Structure formats: structure tokens, C-alpha cells
Amino acid sequence: MRNSSYARNLIARVIDNSISDNWEDAVQEWDILDCVEDHSRSESCICGKENLYYLFTIKNRYNGNTLFPIGSSCIEKFGRTDLSEQAGIQEGMFRLYHAIENGTYISLSPDFFSRKILRHLYEVGAFDTNYNHYNGMQDYEFMLKMFNKRNKADITVAQHKKIRAIIVASVRPYLSRTLSNKVF
Numbered sequence: 001m002r003n004s005s006y007a008r009n010l011i012a013r014v015i016d017n018s019i020s021d022n023w024e025d026a027v028q029e030w031d032i033l034d035c036v037e038d039h040s041r042s043e044s045c046i047c048g049k050e051n052l053y054y055l056f057t058i059k060n061r062y063n064g065n066t067l068f069p070i071g072s073s074c075i076e077k078f079g080r081t082d083l084s085e086q087a088g089i090q091e092g093m094f095r096l097y098h099a100i101e102n103g104t105y106i107s108l109s110p111d112f113f114s115r116k117i118l119r120h121l122y123e124v125g126a127f128d129t130n131y132n133h134y135n136g137m138q139d140y141e142f143m144l145k146m147f148n149k150r151n152k153a154d155i156t157v158a159q160h161k162k163i164r165a166i167i168v169a170s171v172r173p174y175l176s177r178t179l180s181n182k183v184f
Contacts, residue, residue, distance in 0.1 A: 010047040010074050017065040027078040033059040033066065035090040036182040045071040054091055089120050094183075097175040100167075108147050108163050118144050126174035127166065139166050 011023050018026035034057040041051040046067050055069035072087045096112050106112050118140065121127060127136025127143075146155055146163055155163075
């Protein structure tokens with residue numbers, strides 16, 4: 001990884017802002033704090049790579065230092081599955097948000113959802129709404145069960161209606177609230 005100037009820049013910036021003085025330990029100190037989307041692609045990563053679309057902020061949990069912007073390909077270079085998964089979830093949430101905002105018919109398919117995205121939506125309270133008395137566990141479990149069905153043709157009309165209602169009444173408002181101000 002250390003061969004390119006981008007990789008050398010990334011390593012230097014991360015180590016300079018970490019407690020540890022070596023890459024292997026320094027990467028363990030960082031968490032994703034936030035992500036925004038830049039349609040103009042006018043920002044450059046801390047490594048120097050230009051034209052970033054997803055701009056991540058990472059924060060060092062030990063000294064409070066933050067690094068911004070950092071691209072998802074540099075987050076991958078940290079070699080941490082948890083960070084890579086979080087970056088993928090953030091990008092998937094933006095894709096889902098744009099599909100909903102563009103009026104695309106959203107089905108409970110891998111085009112828009114994954115088990116990790118459903119779990120994330122549950123963990124952040126997206127399924128907690130007034131109609132279910134702010135207890136989203138049942139909606140999450142229902143959505144997960146429907147997503148996991150091998151034969152989608154077995155989903156009944158009533159189940160399809162419930163899926164649609166959850167997307168419209170829970171997921172869409174949550175995404176609008178949390179992502180609309182993170183798109184530039």
C-alpha cells in the first residue's frame with residue numbers, strides 16, 4: 001500500500017493525528033463520525049486524490065482529532081472490516097435516499113436494502129414512529145423476515161402493503177431528516 005504518493009500521504013496524515021506512531025496501530029484509533037455527499041466533486045481527500053463524491057469525517061477516539069475529507073477508498077485502506085461496512089452503509093443510505101426523493105418505486109430488494117442497512121435503520125431509530133408507539137423492533141423484524149424470504153413471490157398482498165407503509169411512514173421521513181442537509 002505504501003507505494004503510491006496517495007498512500008504515503010494518507011499514512012502520514014493518519015499517523016500525525018494519532019497517538020500511535022505506526023500505521024497498524026494508528027488505524028485502530030479511528031471511527032467514522034459523519035459522511036456527506038458532494039455532487040460537485042470539488043473536494044480532495046486528505047491523501048490528495050481529487051473529485052471525491054462521498055466525504056467522510058473520521059475521529060480519533062483517544063485524542064479527539066478529526067480528519068476531513070477522507071474518501072471511501074482510503075477508509076478501505078485502513079484494513080478494518082467495521083469501518084468498511086460503515087462506509088458501505090452510509091453510501092447505501094444515500095442511494096436509498098436519492099431513489100426515494102426521485103420518486104423511484106422502492107421495493108424491499110437488494111437494489112436498495114441489505115441486512116446491514118435494515119439493522120442500521122433499526123439501530124438509529126428509523127422504525128420508531130408514532131404508529132407503532134415508538135417501538136420499531138416489530139417493524140425491523142418484519143422487514144428483515146420479508147427481505148430474507150428466498151421466494152419473494154410468497155410475500156402476500158397484505159405484506160407488500162405493510163412493507164410499503166413502513167418505507168413511506170418510517171424510512172423516507174428518517175432519510176429526509178438526516179440526509180437532506182448532507183447533500184451538496
